[in-house]
Amino acid sequence: METKYNKVKQDIKSKILDGTYNSNQRISSENELMREFGVSRHTIRVALGELVNEGWLYREQGAGTFVAERTKEGIRPENKIKNIAIVTTYISDYIFPSIIRGAEAYLSNQGYQVSLYSTNNNHENEKRVLESILSQDVDGVIIEPTKSAFSNPNINYYFNLERLNIPYIMINAFYDELEPLCLVVNDELGGFMQTEHLLKLGHRNIVGFFKTDDLQGIKRMKGYIKAHRINQIPISPNNIITYSSEEKTRKAPDELKKLLSSEEKPTGIICYNDEIALILLDVLREKKLQVPKDVSIVGYDDSFLAQASEVKLTTINHPKNEMGETAAKMIVQLVKGKDGPNRKFDVKVETVIYEPELIVRSSTAEL
Incomplete structure (x- = not known):
């Protein structure tokens, strides 16, 4: 069973990761958090103390508790391996291994480390994946949307990726409200x-x-x-x-x-x-x-x-393999543009729409 202080801790951490709390913003006071969660002052202090020790929060005497700076620009060692996250609804099923292989082969060849995630086409899983990505030193994200026909409850996490200057592109579908770069079939x-x-x-x-x-x-x-x-x-x-x-x-x-x-x-x-x-x-x-x-x-x-x-x-x-490889090339372009000498340069990367082709085999015939 989840402890009370851990529930408070994870909730505050989620609010940082989805952008509810921004860098250097003062969070709710201990009294306000006590009322919000219905717990004791000791529980709140334990939760906040761990978040301070882990670098998520910092305290200013007499002023309160604030969100630590999360942007990583300018602090990366030059020889550090860059990391691209690939998120699909499924990893080992159906066409997804082919898409992942196409992306992973190109990224590995370019010297990028790849982290794989699956949402199992579930919004709660997508939330956990996005929190994991935002907690780590990720340079870019290739993501297949979860239940893309529905309004997405995790949209704030994508806004936070944008705030942190972490480029992302979508494959197979896209969240219309974000108007992202994407690779889709017609x-x-x-x-x-x-x-x-x-x-x-x-x-x-x-x-x-x-x-x-x-x-x-x-x-x-x-x-x-x-x-x-x-x-x-x-x-x-x-x-x-x-x-x-x-x-x-x-x-x-x-x-x-x-x-x-x-x-x-x-x-x-x-x-x-x-x-x-x-x-x-x-x-x-x-x-x-x-x-x-x-x-x-x-x-x-x-x-x-x-x-x-x-x-x-x-x-x-x-296009499976081709889609994966092209997505990888696009995200590398965006990462290089972001980290280059002129970061405001408009990298020429555009959405890709693949035209379908009918492949006729023996399962169809004249009536």
Whole structure:
């Protein structure tokens, strides 16, 4: 069980890291902290004492307790190895090892140390990761947003990265309110291409499965809808299935089973990614349906899963290694620009949007 003084300590530390308390700002008095946390003066003093000893706070006699200066500019030894943090929603799953390898190979070759973090697509985990990054001597951050379709509760941590002059770029998606440099696939066009492919093959009853807590899923669903509209094909309300990260292994297969039990069975399936496509392939096998004879299915990302089963998936490519390497090159440019002789120089680094490509394999056929 967490001690009372440690709870006070971590809360104050979080307020420093998210920018609520700025450098050299006076924090609340002991009496105010006692009322806020409902603890004794001794508990407050123990918490503040540890934060002073660890360099987070300093005291001025008769004036109060203040936040220590956190900016590291000008104090780094010239021969110190620079450190880049890479944060993804997952590390060892799906396409993420390829993205990380692309970035890590370039950064290591350039003499940078790499720290890897995973949020597991959870905002509380993202908060802990950002606090860890802000507590360390990190020079730049490559980050994949967590639940990018939602308003982010950790936005202040990104503001603090900016205040501390720590450059960051985002991959796969971005927080719209920050308007950051990013590397993304044109997912709306990708979703459009998935759907139009099946429409050109004569399919009309096409069900789409989209993970909608991430921006990629929202945009792919938009492309699915746009393809139907442009081709003047009505969409059944039952044919758009949305799910969250936590629901993917449960809701998607359950919903497909319901649709396959109806009179109007779908002949085509559009998937948020290759991972969900393989989950749905298991349902089709269970129902004794053949792909593509009975049902055509399209994945997304051209991951290793696209060719992992006996059914080779038609899918949309994802630049994976290239995205990782390009992100690494961009963050190095930003770090060098920040630490160069003219720090106000506007480094020419721009957002990268990759155009999708349809890769046709044996999982789709004419109706």
